[in-house]
Amino acid sequence: QVQLVESGGGLVQAGGSLRLSCAASGRTFSSYGMGWFRQAPGKEREFVATISRGGGTTYYTDSVKGRFTISRDNAKNTVYLHMNILKSEDTAVYYCAARQRIGAIQAGETYDYWGQGTQVTVSS
Numbered sequence: 001q002v003q004l005v006e007s008g009g010g011l012v013q014a015g016g017s018l019r020l021s022c023a024a025s026g027r028t029f030s031s032y033g034m035g036w037f038r039q040a041p042g043k044e045r046e047f048v049a050t051i052s053r054g055g056g057t058t059y060y061t062d063s064v065k066g067r068f069t070i071s072r073d074n075a076k077n078t079v080y081l082h083m084n085i086l087k088s089e090d091t092a093v094y095y096c097a098a099r100q101r102i103g104a105i106q107a108g109e110t111y112d113y114w115g116q117g118t119q120v121t122v123s124s
Helices: none
Strands: 002-007 010-013 018-026 033-039 046-051 058-060 068-073 078-083 092-099 118-123
Touching: 002 092, 018 033, 018 092, 018 118, 033 068, 033 078, 046 068, 046 078, 058 068, 078 092
Parallel strands: 010 118
Antiparallel strands: 002 018, 018 078, 033 046, 033 092, 046 058, 068 078, 092 118
């Protein structure tokens, strides 16, 4: 079992930056690939970014490439999402998730554990 707790969300103006954190407890953090997803009001949950167990491989959805960076610190059991040049369309609840199974890394069904989410609101 893995428990995930996100933090760092808030209200920011368009063009600003935020750093989300996701602290993990429970089983060995470094054995999990990690991902960030988001869900805007009235919309489906969507994939944002993912990082491999060792941190050497990352992948992003097209809309955040060049603006967001996912990273992890296995010594601190934490994964981060650095968000720059934020836009109003980035407004959503952001969730981190952990996976061990092999599958589509952009699919929520591949992830076994989820955090409770943190709200990000970008004002234009």
